[in-house]
Amino acid sequence: MASPHAEGRPGKEIGGAIPRFSWKSSLVILVVLGATGWSVVGTGFNLLELLTSGDPVGRFLSGMFPPDLSGAALQATGTGIMETFQMSLLGAIIGSIVAFPLAALGTRQNVLVGSSRTYRALLSIPYHLSRFLTNVFRSVPDILWALIFVVALGLGPFPGTLALAVHSAGVLGKLYGETLEAVPSRPVNALHSTGASGLGLFLFGRLPQAMSGFTSLTLYMWESNIRSATILGFVGAGGIGQQILVSMQLFNYSRLATLVAATVVLVLLVDRLSAAIRKRLVN
Amino acid sequence: MPDEGNKPVRGFALEGVTVRFGRVEALKDLNLSVEPGEQAAVIGASGAGKSTLFNVLTRNVPLAAGRVTVGGRDLFAMPARELKAVRRQVGLVHQAYNLIPQLSVGMNAALGEIGSMSNLRLIKTLLLGPDAGLTARVSGALDRLGLGEQIRTRTADVSGGQQQRAAVARLLVQSPGLVLADEPFAAVDPVTTDRVIETLAELNREGATLLINLHDVEVARRFPRVVALREGGVVFDGPPEQLTEERLGEIYAGETPGSVERGPEDPEVSGGVTPRKQDPARRLEGRDGLPAR
Numbered sequence: 001m002a003s004p005h006a007e008g009r010p011g012k013e014i015g016g017a018i019p020r021f022s023w024k025s026s027l028v029i030l031v032v033l034g035a036t037g038w039s040v041v042g043t044g045f046n047l048l049e050l051l052t053s054g055d056p057v058g059r060f061l062s063g064m065f066p067p068d069l070s071g072a073a074l075q076a077t078g079t080g081i082m083e084t085f086q087m088s089l090l091g092a093i094i095g096s097i098v099a100f101p102l103a104a105l106g107t108r109q110n111v112l113v114g115s116s117r118t119y120r121a122l123l124s125i126p127y128h129l130s131r132f133l134t135n136v137f138r139s140v141p142d143i144l145w146a147l148i149f150v151v152a153l154g155l156g157p158f159p160g161t162l163a164l165a166v167h168s169a170g171v172l173g174k175l176y177g178e179t180l181e182a183v184p185s186r187p188v189n190a191l192h193s194t195g196a197s198g199l200g201l202f203l204f205g206r207l208p209q210a211m212s213g214f215t216s217l218t219l220y221m222w223e224s225n226i227r228s229a230t231i232l233g234f235v236g237a238g239g240i241g242q243q244i245l246v247s248m249q250l251f252n253y254s255r256l257a258t259l260v261a262a263t264v265v266l267v268l269l270v271d272r273l274s275a276a277i278r279k280r281l282v283n
Numbered sequence: 284m285p286d287e288g289n290k291p292v293r294g295f296a297l298e299g300v301t302v303r304f305g306r307v308e309a310l311k312d313l314n315l316s317v318e319p320g321e322q323a324a325v326i327g328a329s330g331a332g333k334s335t336l337f338n339v340l341t342r343n344v345p346l347a348a349g350r351v352t353v354g355g356r357d358l359f360a361m362p363a364r365e366l367k368a369v370r371r372q373v374g375l376v377h378q379a380y381n382l383i384p385q386l387s388v389g390m391n392a393a394l395g396e397i398g399s400m401s402n403l404r405l406i407k408t409l410l411l412g413p414d415a416g417l418t419a420r421v422s423g424a425l426d427r428l429g430l431g432e433q434i435r436t437r438t439a440d441v442s443g444g445q446q447q448r449a450a451v452a453r454l455l456v457q458s459p460g461l462v463l464a465d466e467p468f469a470a471v472d473p474v475t476t477d478r479v480i481e482t483l484a485e486l487n488r489e490g491a492t493l494l495i496n497l498h499d500v501e502v503a504r505r506f507p508r509v510v511a512l513r514e515g516g517v518v519f520d521g522p523p524e525q526l527t528e529e530r531l532g533e534i535y536a537g538e539t540p541g542s543v544e545r546g547p548e549d550p551e552v553s554g555g556v557t558p559r560k561q562d563p564a565r566r567l568e569g570r571d572g573l574p575a576r
Contacts, residue, residue: 119363190381193341194457195370195398203409204394208385 063253080240095168103176137170157238293319300349327512374459384439395456
């Protein structure tokens, strides 16, 4: 029912769901367009080139068919796939073992009301230390860690696994810590109010509530590691990536096709498996 | 059992206590003293400061002014170690149970002892479960509350009423000198209410002081002492007979007396089941068919 007040005014149209014209929105659009053009020029982005250079692309694609299914190719693929799987699994497991104490220390403590400044500052030292470590582990990408470990330890899956472990420790350390901090706090505070120590609060208050989250995050890390592990070979850190690189350099495109297809299957399988386990955990 | 050097904590006194949250004064120059072994019900409209009063007694909020003594000692001046010793003797029951849902009912009850566990014992308990002595006390407490069968059941898998009884079992295991019960009957069925009242009565007979927040004035009337808060101060403190309708009108100005402040969150109590038909005070005095100790 229209009120007399509204009737007195000329009816305002509601308009569509697209924002109305304003100087601010026009400016935003101009800036986005400008940045896009600048990036196109900067990267030499040219789809025409992709279409007109049909010859090398066609040669590459036709070279991939039929895929090389010879015994040697299948053996190389199998070894690579297995190595990649092992690297990703071990990386996630070691990462989670290292991440656990880092997250435990990097969780904000229940502080007593009325405790001194010095006490609070002392309490925050391990917190900041572990946060710093997880940040370093996490912010260096795994492929950079792999380069570092390859230089230090030589070629092979061992430096690759270490790289995944260090990066996973950083990522999981942060995510575990966030999970621990996000658990419902009232039961934890109730234990605190009956005199529980910091360790008691952690073991019986936060940890049981965070455990299923930890498992789910670790599985996700494994999924993510299997994708990373496929390219660590490009810097000599083992796995199927190393085989892919060699096939590329030898222009052995039919073997490359087998390797790439196997990689896709592996990644999909692990994704499915991990998702299925995580779904069961939630229910 | 409390450590050596721990004097029993039972009575408490608040002198001129003010608590501020930002610009809001939750408690204003509040004076209240409760003697060891006493039972007192606290009533008041929502926002009157009832929960803040409880948070002050566990030193969970800072004081803007005033002094709180628990067991004769200044609660806010004591060092962390002493505070822990005091907290071990303060038992809490909440409307929201505050159990760890992933742990078994038995483990939650065993956590009543968590305040007195050394780090080594904490780890042992985590890996191997409670030791024989604690296990015996836990199963005794659960049996008393009719939860003996559920000792190994995940807490999340039992009903709300059973969770509240598990919380009371935890209280029994803790065996505190001062019991703070914050709306313990707000979200539970009558059977659980009965059990909770019986258990609180037993603890009281064993010497524990009992302070209980209630939204139901009729239940509060059955306690020998009623304390009413309004706008952060005590506006009534005396026997329930002196609690006239007129007084209640002042206490609950702007609200219906006895109305449920927080609507029942538990589907079990839809319809606002409140323990009107029971007589907690008489039960607390042990005259109502309770087994004599």
